[in-house]
Amino acid sequence: MFDLIAPIFQRLNVETGWNFIIFYDRYEYDRFLTGISISLQLILWSILLSLVIGVLGAWVQTARSRLLRGVVDGYIQLFRNTPPLIQLLFFYFGLGAFTPQVDMGGYYEPLISSFTWAILALGIFGGAFNVEIFRSGIEAVPKATAEAAESLCFSSWQTYAYVTLPLAFRISLPALTNNLVSLAKTTSLAYVISVPEMTYTLNQVWSDNINVPEMMIVLFLFYVVVVSLIAAGLHVLEKRLALPGYGR
Amino acid sequence: MRALAKPFRIDVEAVSSFLPSRALRGWHGILLLALFLASLAIATAHAQSGAAAGPPSPLATLVEWIPFILRGFLLNLGMSFLAMAIATVLGIGLGLLQLSRSRFLSLPAWLVTHLFRNSPWLVILFVVMLLVPFELQLPGGGTFIMSDWLKATFAFSLPVMANVSEIVRGAIVSIPKGQWESAESLAFTHGQTLRWIILPQCVKRAIPPWMNWYALLTMATPMASILGVREAVGNGQAAMEAAGARPELLVPFYLFLLLLFFAYIYPISIWTRMIERKYAVDS
Amino acid sequence: MNSIATVMRFPALVAVMGATLLAAAAPAQAEGGRLEEILERGTLRVGVLGAFKPWSFPSPDGSQQGIEVDLAQSVADTLGVKLEPVVVTSANRMQFLQQGKIDAIIGGMYDTAERRQIIGIIEPAYWTSGPTLMAKEGAVASWDDLKGKPVCAKQGANYNKQVQQDYGPRLVAFAGNTEGKAALRAGKCVAWLYDDASIMADLASGEWDGYTMPVSVLFNNPWASAVPIEELDKPWGVFMTGMAYKWQADGKLVELEKKWEVKPSDWIAEQHKRLEWDESYLKGQ
Numbered sequence: 001m002f003d004l005i006a007p008i009f010q011r012l013n014v015e016t017g018w019n020f021i022i023f024y025d026r027y028e029y030d031r032f033l034t035g036i037s038i039s040l041q042l043i044l045w046s047i048l049l050s051l052v053i054g055v056l057g058a059w060v061q062t063a064r065s066r067l068l069r070g071v072v073d074g075y076i077q078l079f080r081n082t083p084p085l086i087q088l089l090f091f092y093f094g095l096g097a098f099t100p101q102v103d104m105g106g107y108y109e110p111l112i113s114s115f116t117w118a119i120l121a122l123g124i125f126g127g128a129f130n131v132e133i134f135r136s137g138i139e140a141v142p143k144a145t146a147e148a149a150e151s152l153c154f155s156s157w158q159t160y161a162y163v164t165l166p167l168a169f170r171i172s173l174p175a176l177t178n179n180l181v182s183l184a185k186t187t188s189l190a191y192v193i194s195v196p197e198m199t200y201t202l203n204q205v206w207s208d209n210i211n212v213p214e215m216m217i218v219l220f221l222f223y224v225v226v227v228s229l230i231a232a233g234l235h236v237l238e239k240r241l242a243l244p245g246y247g248r
Numbered sequence: 249m250r251a252l253a254k255p256f257r258i259d260v261e262a263v264s265s266f267l268p269s270r271a272l273r274g275w276h277g278i279l280l281l282a283l284f285l286a287s288l289a290i291a292t293a294h295a296q297s298g299a300a301a302g303p304p305s306p307l308a309t310l311v312e313w314i315p316f317i318l319r320g321f322l323l324n325l326g327m328s329f330l331a332m333a334i335a336t337v338l339g340i341g342l343g344l345l346q347l348s349r350s351r352f353l354s355l356p357a358w359l360v361t362h363l364f365r366n367s368p369w370l371v372i373l374f375v376v377m378l379l380v381p382f383e384l385q386l387p388g389g390g391t392f393i394m395s396d397w398l399k400a401t402f403a404f405s406l407p408v409m410a411n412v413s414e415i416v417r418g419a420i421v422s423i424p425k426g427q428w429e430s431a432e433s434l435a436f437t438h439g440q441t442l443r444w445i446i447l448p449q450c451v452k453r454a455i456p457p458w459m460n461w462y463a464l465l466t467m468a469t470p471m472a473s474i475l476g477v478r479e480a481v482g483n484g485q486a487a488m489e490a491a492g493a494r495p496e497l498l499v500p501f502y503l504f505l506l507l508l509f510f511a512y513i514y515p516i517s518i519w520t521r522m523i524e525r526k527y528a529v530d531s
Numbered sequence: 532m533n534s535i536a537t538v539m540r541f542p543a544l545v546a547v548m549g550a551t552l553l554a555a556a557a558p559a560q561a562e563g564g565r566l567e568e569i570l571e572r573g574t575l576r577v578g579v580l581g582a583f584k585p586w587s588f589p590s591p592d593g594s595q596q597g598i599e600v601d602l603a604q605s606v607a608d609t610l611g612v613k614l615e616p617v618v619v620t621s622a623n624r625m626q627f628l629q630q631g632k633i634d635a636i637i638g639g640m641y642d643t644a645e646r647r648q649i650i651g652i653i654e655p656a657y658w659t660s661g662p663t664l665m666a667k668e669g670a671v672a673s674w675d676d677l678k679g680k681p682v683c684a685k686q687g688a689n690y691n692k693q694v695q696q697d698y699g700p701r702l703v704a705f706a707g708n709t710e711g712k713a714a715l716r717a718g719k720c721v722a723w724l725y726d727d728a729s730i731m732a733d734l735a736s737g738e739w740d741g742y743t744m745p746v747s748v749l750f751n752n753p754w755a756s757a758v759p760i761e762e763l764d765k766p767w768g769v770f771m772t773g774m775a776y777k778w779q780a781d782g783k784l785v786e787l788e789k790k791w792e793v794k795p796s797d798w799i800a801e802q803h804k805r806l807e808w809d810e811s812y813l814k815g816q
Contacts, residue, residue, distance in 0.1 A: 081513040082506045083467040086481060090502040093710065097495055097717045114703070114719070188368035192474060194703045199370055204704070208692045212378050219371050227366045303738070312591045319593055382626045393632065396623060474706050476620035478581060486582035486589050489709045492738045495716045
């Protein structure tokens with residue numbers, strides 16, 4: 001791949017001055033590929049974590065215990081109403097100091113790396129929105145459905161996992177798509193704790209090579225493509241899951 | 249109307265379901281305050297176990313610097329007001345253009361809307377900060393200095409502009425077609441129908457998502473600190489550096505910043521929710 | 532950044548803002564010369580960095596303090612005008628100077644050939660420093676020890692790439708000094724790559740017991756103050772040259788090292804000795 005495109009971009013640079021160094025310089029090319037891979041992993045894992053939190057949180061909110069509901073409620077309000085940037089800094093610098101580390105002789109390989117902290121912080125941030133989204137989905141599922149399941153001797157978790165959630169998930173999908181897309185975009189904030197994802201990588205490239213406009217175009221394209229793919233994927237899912245006559 | 253989730257399309261219903269739908273209570277704020285005090289106590293105890301004399305406690309350091317951080321926060325507020333004003337004006341224009349019957353107008357408006365809706369704020373911030381010149385020559389001949397905070401304000405207004413554009417478009421589309429037809433039968437022109445019949449109804453529907461975007465915008469303003477704008481987070485970091493960059497400062501300082509934003513955003517969330525409920529009942 | 536050319540190469544942006552961005556203005560030039568302008572205005576505007584302890588950093592009331600602020604104050608005092616320190620960043624300080632927003636930079640800036648093309652670098656320089664490391668005692672013995680290990684750095688430092696390519700560390704670059712040093716302190720990296728002047732100041736502050744500066748600097752680069760390039764040989768530039776000379780010769784810098792508790796630098800002592808006028812011939816008269 002590299003050998004194929006390198007001459008083209010090399011010539012583009014010589015002839016027009018458009019310096020897409022990431023496509024013809026081996027060092028920058030490798031850096032770029034690493035950036036893509038880290039960004040995609042970051043997006044994938046923080047979305048998965050946020051979904052797990054969303055499902056569990058929404059389940060807890062159906063619980064009878066006021067205390068449990070209150071805790072989840074507090075979590076949602078705290079994370080929805082504060083800037084994600086400060087949340088990331090707080091997690092990484094504030095809590096990062098209290099987590100276990102492995103002594104590597106002079107420095108510590110933290111058990112929780114900045115990459116993991118980014119996943120945790122972003123997942124928890126996105127999860128706060130997902131709980132709300134799933135909860136309104138659950139509320140839209142007719143009470144009679146859950147009662148019917150209960151009469152069939154389903155436990156409360158079984159009712160939730162096999163009956164309520166699958167229906168609620170379908171209702172929640174459009175709002176979920178929005179939130180996940182927004183979460184994918186928010187992963188660029190991992191830049192502030194030096195996770196070498198796309199924004200951070202291209203930032204390094206353009207400060208080393210003074211080709212800001214070119215790298216900005218690549219950065220825009222990257223996010224537009226990723227965001228479109230996520231939205232399109234969830235849209236396909238929504239169509240395939242649609243129950244005839246259900247959910248309006 | 250069934251909510252759509254086509255790529256590059258958003259529906260207003262989905263946006264408003266982002267809003268807190270459970271009653272918000274004052275105790276959330278008390279909870280955060282309690283967490284804050286507890287962590288301060290831990291940080292202080294941590295520092296005291298180290299040295300009896302030595303530097304002042306993290307809490308004392310924070311208290312000393314609070315006025316400085318609050319001064320930075322005023323800039324966050326200023327940026328959020330100005331950016332929201334720009335975003336609203338441009339966004340309404342863009343939203344109307346999207347619905348224009350001429351493809352030459354609607355297609356570019358659609359493109360601009362979706363470019364800015366689908367790019368991360370941080371990326372847009374970088375573009376504006378690094379590529380917009382520092383000084384603009386106005387058509388009249390004067391020059392306009394784009395200081396960093398002003399550039400950041402403009403950058404933050406772009407994604408909000410795109411979303412306001414979608415809110416406007418969504419709100420107008422959601423008005424039943426019959427209203428257009430009846431207006432036409434009363435000899436209203438297209439513009440008159442828009443101005444006197446459609447838009448007044450849209451305002452109500454658009455207010456809750458508009459307020460929600462204001463909250464999101466305000467929470468995005470700390471990003472400007474990455475590029476050297478001296479708002480609350482930037483000032484907080486400068487204060488930590490001035491106070492000796494001691495690691496035990498990190499928890500109380502960042503926690504204070506979280507609390508500061510929470511104290512401002514949370515009431516807005518409650519208010520938004522109230523308005524949304526009221527209009528939901530009305531219609 | 533040559534603004535208009537760069538913008539024109541970015542079509543999406545131009546599409547949005549083309550209407551407002553007609554042209555990037557050339558710096559407006561006042562006729563009377565900058566020195567006259569400053570005296571008329573009654574205030575001197577000097578660009579200083581925002582959080583660069585102990586050279587320039589905020590005090591709790593929001594005003595700037597530090598060595599560079601004191602240097603700027605000495606210029607203002609000599610002129611009999613008020614000092615207005617303007618906080619700049621390394622990214623915007625040269626633009627500010629070119630656009631006339633500030634009269635001079637005294638902001639931890641390396642004197643480089645590239646910069647001399649754009650702004651009027653004042654000789655002599657007032658400080659000197661180079662990239663080095665701060666690490667826990669015993670963690671690092673030489674530059675070669677960095678290979679494959681995480682090293683905290685400052686984003687945009689011009690020596691990052693050189694260190695990366697010559698010694699192969701895993702560079703973790705942060706936007707702020709506080710974050711970079713906090714990451715070192717938390718053990719997230721084996722060393723903090725930064726200017727020796729700043730590292731020495733940290734070590735002298737007493738906040739970094741158990742840390743050292745284990746390697747010598749890669750190179751040394753003087754820090755210079757600067758005026759707009761067209762002012763370099765005009766009264767304002769010549770006046771600043773005189774001030775820069777006096778900072779060295781009169782021992783102002785030696786005095787500031789003491790005041791701000793910076794480890795005395797050999798270079799400053801040497802400069803002071805070299806530039807201090809030998810007045811011994813007066814005694815024989």
